């Protein structure tokens with residue numbers, strides 16, 4: 341299977357490198373100093389699971405990567421349109437590992453619906469310096485599946501490649517629900533860790549921030565249900581129990597983006613929950629407050645002089 345990974349950052353760099361190191365045919369699409377470093381030295385992943393160095397080729401555009409069986413999309417959400425516009429009619433299957441529940445609609449606006457696979461990943465990783473990705477903690481799981489729920493030769497083959505590469509992967513027959521379940525959890529921990537500016541250990545230990553986390557997730561769950569997704573009653577309680585198993589110093593990627601002064605995916609996370617809630621008639625006051633409080637940081641560093 342020829343795999344083109346678009347965006348060689350925390351997510352694309354980690355999973356792409358694991359696949360490449362295991363001998364799979366991977367090409368990275370990257371840009372700027374990161375691209376130059378990968379072209380010169382390969383892409384290094386530093387992980388508690390070991391250090392992995394890929395010598396897979398890296399190019400500047402999807403077209404430069406040549407034909408692919410699978411395109412993995414792993415850029416921040418604001419870059420998706422750009423990347424998909426490059427994709428054209430390649431005939432490749434496309435799997436977005438991005439966060440959020442709107443990502444696959446963006447993909448479908450550019451490629452035939454049947455070429456889009458659903459998926460979600462659980463990992464905490466980021467670019468440490470050009471050419472180097474750091475993976476925090478041991479979590480590195482991937483779930484994907486056909487939207488019609490049927491097993492396919494393609495998902496079987498991709499699963500075999502992932503398992504062979506040491507990735508904790510599985511195929512789901514209910515990928516829309518899986519994506520929403522990730523969204524409930526992700527919005528909860530991105531909202532709280534970013535707004536409180538503390539990792540999850542602090543959030544879960546304090547009664548009030550723990551309650552905030554529960555409320556944020558409960559609102560997302562209510563919006564998902566109003567959108568017709570089969571999310572179970574006890575899912576929030578179950579996710580809180582999962583949160584209690586996470587390393588205390590773990591935080592969401594949006595927290596790290598905020599700390600670095602980078603642009604935030606807020607409009608697709610708590611902001612997206614508010615918009616969807618408005619459309620579906622579901623109140624989302626906790627998410628609205630988070631989206632409002634973090635709004636000045638949405639595009640990166642705050643310009644104080646611009647009042």
Ligand SMILES: NC(=O)C1=CN([C@@H]2O[C@H](COP(=O)(O)OP(=O)(O)OC[C@H]3O[C@@H](n4cnc5c(N)ncnc54)[C@H](OP(=O)(O)O)[C@@H]3O)[C@@H](O)[C@H]2O)C=CC1
Nearest residue numbers: 347349350351369370371414415419438439463464465593
């Ligand atoms: N990081 C994490 O732990 C997790 C992230 N996610 C999700 O995965 C997605 C990717 O996040 P993450 O890996 O953190 O992002 P990163 O910023 O670490 O990596 C994205 C990379 O893609 C590059 N890029 C963007 N557009 C293009 C383009 N047109 N051509 C080539 N390269 C491009 C970026 O370059 P540049 O820096 O120049 O913009 C950057 O190097 C997000 O939706 C995020 O929410 C999901 C689970 C965990």
Ligand SMILES: CC(C)(CO)C(=O)C(=O)O
Nearest residue numbers: 461462463464526592593
């Ligand atoms: C919550 C987490 C770490 C799980 O993968 C994530 O997706 C993110 O921070 O973007």
